[in-house]
Amino acid sequence: MENNTTVAEKTAPERKKRIFSAIQPSGQMTLGNYLGAIRNWVTLQDEFDCIYATANLHAITVRQDPKKLKENTTNLFALLIAAGVDPEKCIFFHQSQVSAHAELSWVLSTYTQFGELSRMTQFKDKSAKHADNINAGLFTYPALMAADILLYQADMVPVGADQKQHLELTRNVAERFNGIYGNTFVVPEPYITKTAARVMSLLDPSKKMSKSDPNTKSFILMVDEPATIMKKFRSAVTDSEASVRYAEGKDGINNLMEIYAACTGKTFEQIEDEFRGKGYGDFKTAVGEAVVAQLEPIQIRYKELIKDRKYLDELSRKGAENAARIAKRTIDKVYKKVGLVR
Numbered sequence: 001m002e003n004n005t006t007v008a009e010k011t012a013p014e015r016k017k018r019i020f021s022a023i024q025p026s027g028q029m030t031l032g033n034y035l036g037a038i039r040n041w042v043t044l045q046d047e048f049d050c051i052y053a054t055a056n057l058h059a060i061t062v063r064q065d066p067k068k069l070k071e072n073t074t075n076l077f078a079l080l081i082a083a084g085v086d087p088e089k090c091i092f093f094h095q096s097q098v099s100a101h102a103e104l105s106w107v108l109s110t111y112t113q114f115g116e117l118s119r120m121t122q123f124k125d126k127s128a129k130h131a132d133n134i135n136a137g138l139f140t141y142p143a144l145m146a147a148d149i150l151l152y153q154a155d156m157v158p159v160g161a162d163q164k165q166h167l168e169l170t171r172n173v174a175e176r177f178n179g180i181y182g183n184t185f186v187v188p189e190p191y192i193t194k195t196a197a198r199v200m201s202l203l204d205p206s207k208k209m210s211k212s213d214p215n216t217k218s219f220i221l222m223v224d225e226p227a228t229i230m231k232k233f234r235s236a237v238t239d240s241e242a243s244v245r246y247a248e249g250k251d252g253i254n255n256l257m258e259i260y261a262a263c264t265g266k267t268f269e270q271i272e273d274e275f276r277g278k279g280y281g282d283f284k285t286a287v288g289e290a291v292v293a294q295l296e297p298i299q300i301r302y303k304e305l306i307k308d309r310k311y312l313d314e315l316s317r318k319g320a321e322n323a324a325r326i327a328k329r330t331i332d333k334v335y336k337k338v339g340l341v342r
């Protein structure tokens with residue numbers, strides 16, 4: 001017989017695989033955030049049981065203006081819905097609305113080693129950038145991220161390539177805890193797409209595109225006007241060869257090809273054929289237009305959604321109630337295993 005599933009396996013209710021991801025409301029979202037993370041959230045919704053959050057507790061590891069943080073959090077929530085995250089299909093809320101995140105984070109921080117946290121490149125980068133405020137939360141940030149993921153027993157975590165190290169740490173902490181107390185957490189896998197997993201800066205293609213870059217020409221914002229997007233692509237750094245092909249040493253062109261491929265679905269080979277004999281000017285225009293085509297409909301929906309903050313707050317509260325119910329099961333189990341009075 002071809003099919004070798006047992007009767008027991010067939011009758012057992014099939015649990016859809018669960019996805020968890022979050023994004024910090026620490027500023028405006030870039031094209032890197034969109035292609036590397038947000039877009040995947042949307043495509044995964046139909047197939048999986050998805051839980052998404054704004055990571056506002058993570059955001060305060062860098063000093064924030066309270067009014068701005070609140071505004072950015074709601075704006076991010078609206079932007080993600082405009083991009084296609086559907087609160088009818090997934091659970092979508094703000095991290096601070098479910099207290100179990102902070103509770104589990106504390107417990108997990110006692111199963112995370114100082115040495116492990118010291119190796120995190122994001123910690124090294126951020127503490128170099130914010131030398132006047134290297135707080136304990138910035139250091140234990142990955143324990144909170146592990147709590148986010150493990151609370152919901154997520155099987156997969158869609159993130160950009162830069163978060164892979166935090167995912168590895170989450171897996172280690174889950175395995176360590178399971179090893180001591182018996183099976184408690186699902187050990188999650190990273191979900192990182194091949195194209196545009198790491199969108200690079202338009203001005204220095206050896207660095208990742210980052211919203212905190214002081215030079216605004218280095219990144220495309222999801223809310224940038226079409227004319228601004230075209231202008232930024234026109235000033236993107238390339239090379240002197242004037243040939244559109246993917247090759248080592250052509251970081252600028254490689255990055256533009258990645259972006260174009262991610263926006264049009266074309267392969268590198270098709271792109272090389274399309275622009276054979278043409279200059280970089282034509283290519284940059286095509287990349288800009290492809291990006292505008294992706295972002296413009298999102299911008300229109302975003303402007304509409306952001307007018308009704310009450311409605312957005314209501315949506316997040318509903319999402320948080322559903323999230324809290326799932327989170328409670330895990331945190332109860334963990335407290336019991338560790339021997340904490342409830």
Ligand code: ATP
Nearest residue numbers: 024032033036037159160197198199209210211212
């Ligand atoms: P910052 O510049 O403040 O460090 P960031 O732009 O790196 O922030 P995050 O909020 O840390 O953004 O990341 C949100 C999500 O977007 C994460 O899943 C991250 O992996 C992804 N991401 C961020 N930058 C890029 C990029 N350049 N290319 C692909 N994915 C990215």
Ligand code: LTN
Nearest residue numbers: 020021022023024055058145148
């Ligand atoms: N650390 C991530 C944001 C984040 C996250 C998470 C991602 C917080 N909690 C849980 C995936 C799963 C970042 O900086 N991009």
